[in-house]
Amino acid sequence: xxxxAAFCGIALIRRGIAPQFSGNFVLPNNDPxxxxxxxxxxxxxGPFSSKPxxxxxxxxxxxxxxxxxxxxxxxxxxxxxxxxxxxxxVVVKMKHYSVALSLFDEMxxxxxxxxxxxxxxxxxxxxxxxRVDFGFAILGTFFKRGSEPDVTTFGTLIKGLFLVGExxxxxxxxxxxxxxKLCEPNEVMFLTVLNGLSKAGHILAARDLxxxxxxxxxxxxxYAYSAVIDGLCKHNMAxxxxxxxxxxxxxxxxxxxxTYNSTIQGLCNVGRWKDVKDLLNKMLDNKISPDVRTxxxxxxxxxxxxxxxxxxxxxxxxxxxxxCxxxxTYNALIDGYCLRGQMGKAKRVLDSIADRGxxxxxxxxxxxxxxxxxRGMVDEAWHLFLDCSCKGLQHNTITYSTMIHGLFCKGRFxxxxxxxxxxxxxxxxxxxxxxxxxxxxxxxTQQIAQAFSFLCMMExxxxxxxxxxxxxVIDGLCKxxxxxxxRDLFNQLPSKGLQPNTHIYNIIIGSLCREGLIExxxxxxxxxxxxxCAPDSVTYRVMIQGFLKRNELYNAMPLMEEMYKRGFLVxxxxxxxxxxxxxxxxxxxxxxxxxxxxxPKNDDLFGF
DNA sequence: GTAGGGTTAG
Numbered sequence: 001x002x003x004x005a006a007f008c009g010i011a012l013i014r015r016g017i018a019p020q021f022s023g024n025f026v027l028p029n030n031d032p033x034x035x036x037x038x039x040x041x042x043x044x045x046g047p048f049s050s051k052p053x054x055x056x057x058x059x060x061x062x063x064x065x066x067x068x069x070x071x072x073x074x075x076x077x078x079x080x081x082x083x084x085x086x087x088x089x090v091v092v093k094m095k096h097y098s099v100a101l102s103l104f105d106e107m108x109x110x111x112x113x114x115x116x117x118x119x120x121x122x123x124x125x126x127x128x129x130x131r132v133d134f135g136f137a138i139l140g141t142f143f144k145r146g147s148e149p150d151v152t153t154f155g156t157l158i159k160g161l162f163l164v165g166e167x168x169x170x171x172x173x174x175x176x177x178x179x180x181k182l183c184e185p186n187e188v189m190f191l192t193v194l195n196g197l198s199k200a201g202h203i204l205a206a207r208d209l210x211x212x213x214x215x216x217x218x219x220x221x222x223y224a225y226s227a228v229i230d231g232l233c234k235h236n237m238a239x240x241x242x243x244x245x246x247x248x249x250x251x252x253x254x255x256x257x258x259t260y261n262s263t264i265q266g267l268c269n270v271g272r273w274k275d276v277k278d279l280l281n282k283m284l285d286n287k288i289s290p291d292v293r294t295x296x297x298x299x300x301x302x303x304x305x306x307x308x309x310x311x312x313x314x315x316x317x318x319x320x321x322x323x324c325x326x327x328x329t330y331n332a333l334i335d336g337y338c339l340r341g342q343m344g345k346a347k348r349v350l351d352s353i354a355d356r357g358x359x360x361x362x363x364x365x366x367x368x369x370x371x372x373x374x375r376g377m378v379d380e381a382w383h384l385f386l387d388c389s390c391k392g393l394q395h396n397t398i399t400y401s402t403m404i405h406g407l408f409c410k411g412r413f414x415x416x417x418x419x420x421x422x423x424x425x426x427x428x429x430x431x432x433x434x435x436x437x438x439x440x441x442x443x444x445t446q447q448i449a450q451a452f453s454f455l456c457m458m459e460x461x462x463x464x465x466x467x468x469x470x471x472x473v474i475d476g477l478c479k480x481x482x483x484x485x486x487r488d489l490f491n492q493l494p495s496k497g498l499q500p501n502t503h504i505y506n507i508i509i510g511s512l513c514r515e516g517l518i519e520x521x522x523x524x525x526x527x528x529x530x531x532x533c534a535p536d537s538v539t540y541r542v543m544i545q546g547f548l549k550r551n552e553l554y555n556a557m558p559l560m561e562e563m564y565k566r567g568f569l570v571x572x573x574x575x576x577x578x579x580x581x582x583x584x585x586x587x588x589x590x591x592x593x594x595x596x597x598x599x600p601k602n603d604d605l606f607g608f
Numbered sequence: 609g610t611a612g613g614g615t616t617a618g
Contacts, residue, residue, distance in 0.1 A: 085610035092611090120611045127612090156612045191613045198614095223614050230615065258615050265615080293616055300616080331617055363617050370618060398618050433618085 056086050062096045069103050073110050081113035088121045097125040120153045127160025135160050155189040162196030191224050198231030206231050226259040233266020241266050261293050268301035296328045303336025311336050331364050338371025346371055362393045373406025381406050401434040408441045436469050443476025471504045478511035502533045506542050513546025537568035548577045564597040575599045
């Protein structure tokens with residue numbers, strides 16, 4: 001403990017000698033560290049109460065709080081329980097949850113006063129540390145003491161369940177509270193549940209609950225509507241979000257900047273620019289000014305669509321309206337220029353960030369590194385990668401994944417693996433995307449055995465391989481002529497809880513065609529239709545190409561007829577293969593007629 | 609008297 005902290009601990013506590021009459025009066029004391037108001041604490045402690053007054057507002061760090069606590073537990077008579085609670089709250093507000101919990105433990109051991117609120121604070125700390133289970137253990141002590149948890153305590157536990165992803169349990173507890181009338185739910189509890197459901201993607205449940213909430217005496221507020229609108233927007237249900245926005249206005253709840261920002265984001269996600277414009281105007285009519293987040297949503301959306309000029313216009317408007325761009329604005333702009341391959345402009349944005357009094361973040365670097373890698377400019381990307389460390393920025397999982405992917409795309413597999421080793425040495429945890437990139441690297445270099453052990457390792461480390469990860473390995477197996485192993489792996493997908501998609505079917509089907517296993521192809525096509533992923537133009541393309549490689553034109557021809565019926569056209573490489581066949585066969589009107597049907601009309605392929 | 613609540617980046 002520092003000397004300064006020890007001093008503060010003592011200075012923050014002053015014994016109050018209360019006058020015999022009640023009421024507050026001000027002492028001529030200007031020391032900001034302790035309270036200048038006294039009041040009679042309690043009749044229980046006699047007319048000359050010696051209970052200390054403690055000023056919590058001047059605690060500025062956690063050390064400070066801990067030494068104040070040490071002083072408090074030693075004081076006799078003991079401070080009131082609410083004073084301990086206030087101190088714990090200060091520690092919680094500083095986000096030192098574990099510290100708050102050890103103080104709570106100490107209180108119990110030393111016999112300091114503890115009440116329901118102290119226990120609720122402890123429950124909240126456990127919840128915020130993702131240990132709702134320990135929170136429930138404290139709930140047990142509520143009942144042992146014969147006290148009843150209230151709406152705040154239950155609300156905290158519900159939040160804790162949502163935080164660890166136990167959505168069903170959270171909902172169950174909430175419903176139990178309602179049905180068994182264990183507490184009267186209030187605005188905060190509704191908001192906790194609405195937020196939890198929305199964030200977990202249970203958006204319809206959230207919307208239903210909001211509807212129910214509207215019929216109660218405690219009505220939903222702007223936060224409640226905003227939470228559900230945000231959830232709807234994140235699930236591309238922009239119309240439902242707009243509908244809810246009108247409904248909240250009808251009910252007299254004014255949307256705030258957050259409500260508008262969420263809705264604008266939702267509309268941008270689905271490219272409804274006209275609605276975005278209308279909503280921005282509505283927002284201005286309601287005297288709500290766009291903030292930096294509103295502008296960033298627009299800059300980001302325009303950049304993602306490749307409409308960088310529009311993004312630049314937004315930046316101009318920001319300047320006019322004195323909305324100061326932040327690092328997120330510039331990061332979006334870097335992404336926008338990268339997407340259009342304007343690498344010089346992107347680099348100049350990065351270089352200008354510091355001149356604007358901002359600090360580039362690792363995300364700024366990630367964006368530009370990604371841009372360079374996508375353009376195959378791996379050396380430039382590598383230069384930036386090294387530059388991060390010079391600028392005091394820590395590479396994260398994305399930086400490494402992006403760079404490894406860039407190196408692999410250039411065939412620099414050894415360099416990529418070296419970087420992965422470096423990543424592991426620096427304890428930067430690979431995520432699903434990192435593993436997917438590595439799997440791709442292994443398959444592209446035909447290291448199938450290693451790819452399999454990678455899949456197992458992923459499962460062991462709790463990073464469950466996605467359909468994409470399996471697709472990569474199955475594709476690698478097919479290309480390596482190991483069709484049987486590929487089919488085995490493919491057949492295992494449902495048992496791993498994964499639904500095969502059209503892409504993965506296409507890989508297997510293409511491989512089957514190249515092997516001439518037409519009966520198996522037929523089975524798989526039926527299975528595909530049944531499972532709801534319809535064959536697409538690629539399915540036909542891989543089949544036609546597979547049969548043509550075997551010179552089985554007779555198998556390819558009915559497929560062209562089927563393609564035509566379904567309104568699919570072939571791509572250029574398939575078209576060239578078909579034209580080759582035509583040349584080989586000489587004049588064949590039936591074949592020519594078929595080819596004309598499936599080759600794009602305006603394509604420059606017919607040189608005859 | 610003291611406890612729980614909403615938006616942005618690959």
